[in-house]
Amino acid sequence: xxxxxxxxxxxxxxxxxxxxxxxxxxxxxxxxxxxxxxxxxxxxxxxxxxxxxxxxxxxxxxxxxxxxxxxxxxxxxxxxxxxxxxxxxxxxxxxxxxxxxxxxxxxxxxxxxxxxxxxxxxxxxxxxxxxxxxxxxxxxxxxxxxxxxxxxxxxxxxxxxxxxxxxxxxxxxxxxxxxxxxxxxxxxxxxxxxxxxxxxxxxxxx
Amino acid sequence: xxxxxxxxxxxxxxxxxxxxxxxxxxxxxxxxxxxxxxxxxxxxxxxxxxxxxxxxxxxxxxxxxxxxxxxxxxxxxxxxxxxxxxxxxxxxxxxxxxxxxxxxxxxxxxxxxxxxxxxxxxxxxxxxxxxxxxxxxxxxxxxxxxxxxxxxxxxxxxxxxxxxxxxxxxxxxxxxxxxxxxxxxxxxxxxxxxxxxxxxxxxxxx
Numbered sequence: 001x002x003x004x005x006x007x008x009x010x011x012x013x014x015x016x017x018x019x020x021x022x023x024x025x026x027x028x029x030x031x032x033x034x035x036x037x038x039x040x041x042x043x044x045x046x047x048x049x050x051x052x053x054x055x056x057x058x059x060x061x062x063x064x065x066x067x068x069x070x071x072x073x074x075x076x077x078x079x080x081x082x083x084x085x086x087x088x089x090x091x092x093x094x095x096x097x098x099x100x101x102x103x104x105x106x107x108x109x110x111x112x113x114x115x116x117x118x119x120x121x122x123x124x125x126x127x128x129x130x131x132x133x134x135x136x137x138x139x140x141x142x143x144x145x146x147x148x149x150x151x152x153x154x155x156x157x158x159x160x161x162x163x164x165x166x167x168x169x170x171x172x173x174x175x176x177x178x179x180x181x182x183x184x185x186x187x188x189x190x191x192x193x194x195x196x197x198x199x200x201x202x203x204x205x206x
Numbered sequence: 207x208x209x210x211x212x213x214x215x216x217x218x219x220x221x222x223x224x225x226x227x228x229x230x231x232x233x234x235x236x237x238x239x240x241x242x243x244x245x246x247x248x249x250x251x252x253x254x255x256x257x258x259x260x261x262x263x264x265x266x267x268x269x270x271x272x273x274x275x276x277x278x279x280x281x282x283x284x285x286x287x288x289x290x291x292x293x294x295x296x297x298x299x300x301x302x303x304x305x306x307x308x309x310x311x312x313x314x315x316x317x318x319x320x321x322x323x324x325x326x327x328x329x330x331x332x333x334x335x336x337x338x339x340x341x342x343x344x345x346x347x348x349x350x351x352x353x354x355x356x357x358x359x360x361x362x363x364x365x366x367x368x369x370x371x372x373x374x375x376x377x378x379x380x381x382x383x384x385x386x387x388x389x390x391x392x393x394x395x396x397x398x399x400x401x402x403x404x405x406x407x408x409x410x411x412x
Contacts, residue, residue, distance in 0.1 A: 005305045007267075007298060008275045014260040017253045021238050030299065032227050036261060037273070044261035047223045052254035054220040054239070055247055067243070069214045092213065092240065099211045 011037075063134075065110040065127045067092050075099075075107055082106045084141040088131065088160065090114055090153070094146060106144070109134070114147055114156040123159060131160075135167050145173040217243075269340075271316040271333045273298050281305075281313055288312045290347040294337065294366065296320055296354060304352065312350070315340070320358040321365055329365060337366075341373050351379040 006012035011033060018029035036044050060066065061073035068074070075081060075095075085106030089095055095108050111126045134140060143164060147153035161171055177195035178187050187195075212218035217239060224235035242250050266272065267279035274280070281287060281301075291312030295301055301314050317332045340346060349370060353359035367377055383401035384393050393401075 005302050007279055007281070007301065008264060008273050010260040010264050010275055011273055013256050017256045020253075022241050023234070023237070028229070030302075031229070033257075033260070034298065035228050036257065037264065039261075041261055045258055047226075048254040048258035048261075050219050050223045051239075051242065051257075052251055054216040055242060055245075055250035055254075058214060058216050058243065067214050067217055069216055073213055075213070093236065095213065096211050096236075 064108045065112060065130070066095055066108060080105075084139055085144065086131070086134070086140055086142070087144045087146050089146050090148060098146065106142075111147075111156070114150070114152040115159055116152040116155075126156075128160070128163070132163065135164055135169060140167075140169055142170040142172060145171065149176060270314045271318060271336070272301055272314060286311075290345055291350065292337070292340070292346055292348070293350045293352050295352050296359070300352060312348075317353075317362070320353055320356070320362040322358040322361075332362075334366070334369070338369065341370055341375060346373075346375055348376040348378060351377065355382060 006015070014033045014036075015026060015029045018024055018032050019026045021029075024032070036047065057069075059068050059071060061068040061076055062071055063076040064073060066073045066075065070077075076083075082105050086109050087098060087104060087106055088109045088111060089098065090111055090113060092110055095110060098104050098108075109127070109131050111128070111131075113121050113126055115121060115123055115126070135143065143160075145157045145160065147157055157173060164171060175198065176191065177198065178184065178191060184192065212221070220239045220242075221232060221235045224230055224238050225232045227235075230238070242253070263275075265274050265277060267274040267282055268277050269282040270279060272279045272281065276283075282289075288311050292315050293304060293310060293312055294315045294317060295304065296317055296319060298316055301316060304310050304314075315333070315337050317334070317337075319327050319332055321327060321329055321332070341349065349366075351363045351366065353363055363379060370377060381404065382397065383404065384390065384397060390398065
């Protein structure tokens, strides 16, 4: 569709802004904008103000680099949690995923990505230095790596493992294996192979 | 995911706002919000301000009810267009679709929907009265119905046809038939049947 077919510059600008979002093409952007046009003015102002306000006010926890409303996030500020166990994750979405399992009572460290030379992301672009600082201070007992099982995730795992080898800490990585509910015949061979190698005594799994 | 797993109220509010948009679930909303968080502040402010500004400033053409930046839209204000031929469409998206064909030089009338008793939309909820007003004034020669071929679209077509029957105008409807590029065997039988009934002399199609 040629740009000149938009009947209004205001509409076109709004479509352009929405189309910048990931996974939103121009047709979807137009659908969203027309939806907003049908809503009450107050509701649309609230949408815009909430987005503006969020970007302006949001902070990153100075300890774990998670998104937060204050200088220290709720998780790091919670004294009931085990501050000697750090779970290293890629992004805040992983924090939310792990939190929703209710199986982890330690704290997190958000790397902000994984090492990916192809995308120009090196170790210095991630929050590795502050993580090392925390470990150096000596109160950390265990670091759990919970990164994606992609090549980049594994590279980052290995880099961190080597880097922290000199400190007196336990480094672990979350278990890889057949998903619960999955049928064996549909599991890919790499996962199935790994789950055989890393088999556990039966009594540990119940 | 429980709402409490959001690490920040500001983030959660923004996700809630995005999740109100059609076709955007909470997971997608979170992805969009986290994308915005990674952008420069100025860029996000621009996004929010553009949306706010659009909703505040946008107008509807007083003649055709199309979205416009001014009281009369560019199409209605264009004196080179044929103001005696009105194409009746459901929404502004249809105007844009027809404009992009560059096959129509008349003007439009945006109904704002179709008659749909199931959704509580009756003739009075659409811009039928101003359309009749235009026809009454006598300068209209042809009204082209370009509504969807749904039950609601056909009902609206028929309602308008009956309503405007008493005026001395030609009423037409856009041709229905096999799409260009479609194979006959994959065309549904209703469309194929209609395209047989409404067959044209060969020389008219070249």
